[in-house]
Amino acid sequence: MPSRKRREQADAPAEEAAGARVRPLWSGTITFGLVSIPVDLVTAVRPRQTALKLVDKSGHALGREYHCSKEDKKLDQDELVRGYENDAGKMVVITDEEFESVAPEMSGDIELRNFVPLEQIPPIYFQRPYFLAPAGKTAKAYYLLTATMEKTGRVGIGSFVMRDHEYLVAIIADHGVLRADTLRYADEIRTPETLGLGKRGKVAASKVKQFAKAIDDLTRTQLDLAELEDQDAQALKKLADTKQKDDEDVVHPRGLEDEDAEAGNAQIIDLMEVLRKSLSKSAVVTTAGSGAPISLAEKRKEKKSGAKRQRAS
Amino acid sequence: MARAIWKGQLELGRQKLAVKLYSAVEDRTIHFHLLHAKDLAPVEQHIVRKDNREEVKREDIRKAIALSRQTAVILQPDDLAKLVPAESRDIEITRFVSPAVLGDQWFERPYYVGPDGDASSYFALAAALERKQVIGIARWVMRKKRYVGALSSVDGFLTMTTLRRADQVLSFSGVKPSKAIVPAASELKLAQQLVSSIEADFDPSLWQNEYRARLCKLIEAKARGEKIKSVRPRKKAAPASLADSLRASIAAVKEKKVA
Numbered sequence: 001m002p003s004r005k006r007r008e009q010a011d012a013p014a015e016e017a018a019g020a021r022v023r024p025l026w027s028g029t030i031t032f033g034l035v036s037i038p039v040d041l042v043t044a045v046r047p048r049q050t051a052l053k054l055v056d057k058s059g060h061a062l063g064r065e066y067h068c069s070k071e072d073k074k075l076d077q078d079e080l081v082r083g084y085e086n087d088a089g090k091m092v093v094i095t096d097e098e099f100e101s102v103a104p105e106m107s108g109d110i111e112l113r114n115f116v117p118l119e120q121i122p123p124i125y126f127q128r129p130y131f132l133a134p135a136g137k138t139a140k141a142y143y144l145l146t147a148t149m150e151k152t153g154r155v156g157i158g159s160f161v162m163r164d165h166e167y168l169v170a171i172i173a174d175h176g177v178l179r180a181d182t183l184r185y186a187d188e189i190r191t192p193e194t195l196g197l198g199k200r201g202k203v204a205a206s207k208v209k210q211f212a213k214a215i216d217d218l219t220r221t222q223l224d225l226a227e228l229e230d231q232d233a234q235a236l237k238k239l240a241d242t243k244q245k246d247d248e249d250v251v252h253p254r255g256l257e258d259e260d261a262e263a264g265n266a267q268i269i270d271l272m273e274v275l276r277k278s279l280s281k282s283a284v285v286t287t288a289g290s291g292a293p294i295s296l297a298e299k300r301k302e303k304k305s306g307a308k309r310q311r312a313s
Numbered sequence: 314m315a316r317a318i319w320k321g322q323l324e325l326g327r328q329k330l331a332v333k334l335y336s337a338v339e340d341r342t343i344h345f346h347l348l349h350a351k352d353l354a355p356v357e358q359h360i361v362r363k364d365n366r367e368e369v370k371r372e373d374i375r376k377a378i379a380l381s382r383q384t385a386v387i388l389q390p391d392d393l394a395k396l397v398p399a400e401s402r403d404i405e406i407t408r409f410v411s412p413a414v415l416g417d418q419w420f421e422r423p424y425y426v427g428p429d430g431d432a433s434s435y436f437a438l439a440a441a442l443e444r445k446q447v448i449g450i451a452r453w454v455m456r457k458k459r460y461v462g463a464l465s466s467v468d469g470f471l472t473m474t475t476l477r478r479a480d481q482v483l484s485f486s487g488v489k490p491s492k493a494i495v496p497a498a499s500e501l502k503l504a505q506q507l508v509s510s511i512e513a514d515f516d517p518s519l520w521q522n523e524y525r526a527r528l529c530k531l532i533e534a535k536a537r538g539e540k541i542k543s544v545r546p547r548k549k550a551a552p553a554s555l556a557d558s559l560r561a562s563i564a565a566v567k568e569k570k571v572a
Contacts, residue, residue, distance in 0.1 A: 224407070284485065
């Protein structure tokens with residue numbers, strides 16, 4: 001279930017999401033030793049182009065509402081609470097203030113307690129990557145940490161609380177920019193033993209050799225990015241194009257915006273603007289797929305058309 | 314013991330191996346119900362028209378793909394059926410590469426791959442992958458969805474981590490810092506000293522989800538009817554200069570090690 005803050009953000013008016021500086025997912029401070037670096041956390045994953053919108057038969061855009069199951073009336077955000085049903089069947093209500101009071105000292109800081117070699121973290125631990133944008137008056141300390149981690153080949157490990165969840169996190173220097181990759185906790189990872197995958201007995205050398213030969217035949221020096229393209233999105237686009245050409249089921253709904261996806265894209269473009277101002281004029285962000293830089297123009301266009309609460313920058 | 318979620322067949326060229334997939338992740342999230350504050354009744358989700366807020370019946374709901382902000386194409390049930398990929402049990406390995414070519418931003422969700430019958434071949438493949446120090450790029454269709462993944466060997470067992478798609482993964486280039494923020498050589502040296510003073514091996518067992526544990530306690534206390542005290546966040550000290558902070562930090566770490 002999304003936390004309350006998240007839902008409020010998603011429900012914000014569309015022009016605010018498109019026009020003003022986008023709200024980061026989290027703002028806080030990275031600390032290592034007594035050095036503190038103010039940062040804003042934004043997504044580092046672009047949404048897939050396969051998200052479908054809900055419409056009715058004649059093409060009106062649809063949305064979701066929460067209703068009370070007893071009273072059958074529409075509920076506003078401030079009429080909702082979260083409840084935990086315990087084993088005895090008792091519903092325990094936890095208020096937003098109580099969620100916030102669980103670990104107030106962990107919601108503003110990512111304290112880097114260890115620096116470890118990146119290659120020691122098994123792939124199984126990685127959950128989701130985010131970018132960190134420098135948020136203070138100067139990006140000096142931000143860049144110092146980046147340069148130091150790049151020099152030493154190490155990444156910082158810490159933990160923090162965002163939206164009523166605690167995350168273990170690896171702070172990684174990636175081409176001059178800091179990334180925060182959330183990691184799973186050890187108790188969230190199963191083991192071959194608990195799954196009962198069996199015991200490694202004697203392995204026939206001839207079989208290993210057979211597989212090793214098959215591996216050699218298929219080993220290449222590079223990825224082929226075409227293999228990692230989104231085939232679902234491509235099939236969907238093709239079908240939509242055909243239907244549009246045939247003028248079949250084409251509709252013009254109002255209010256189609258996908259607030260989450262647009263906020264995500266706007267966060268990335270904001271980040272690039274911040275980096276260009278504070279760190280490096282030549283910073284460019286690209287997707288692994290096309291290799292083409294993401295354009296700043298798309299954001300500017302939106303700003304012109306719908307800026308309501310644009311902050312002076 | 315968790316059950317397998319899917320059965321399939323790994324294909325490396327002409328070599329084939331029957332396997333089972335198991336989720337490698339145990340969900341430990343504390344799940345909450347959304348309730349109406351006044352009467353604590355659970356909420357229901359209604360689908361309504363955005364323009365007039367009228368409720369729409371389930372059978373009248375369609376999915377559409379947006380072509381622009383104003384234009385969309387409705388996908389009828391038979392269109393959606395056409396988009397479902399052909400069913401198959403094959404997990405095709407398209408190539409093997411060095412693990413270094415795949416950054417961690419690609420990794421989405423991990424699975425264990427277990428043997429389905431022929432255990433000796435299974436452990437032989439894991440051993441061969443370990444010897445060659447490579448990972449396999451895989452693609453397959455599971456439960457009507459396409460996946461791409463990375464097959465690797467971990468401690469003698471096989472894992473498959475699903476990968477994000479190429480247009481989801483972002484990276485920066487051209488970040489050459491402006492003069493104003495380039496650190497002085499002395500600052501860089503101090504920072505490296507500080508990093509090496511808290512260098513360690515990655516040990517996930519040292520980290521516990523403290524928030525989750527405290528939230529559990531809070532729920533238990535509230536269930537017993539105890540009053541909950543709210544805690545105030547600490548105040549922060551005023552920031553010193555970068556070099557001073559670095560020096561003080563190194564001194565603090567040294568002191569800790571002595572004590």
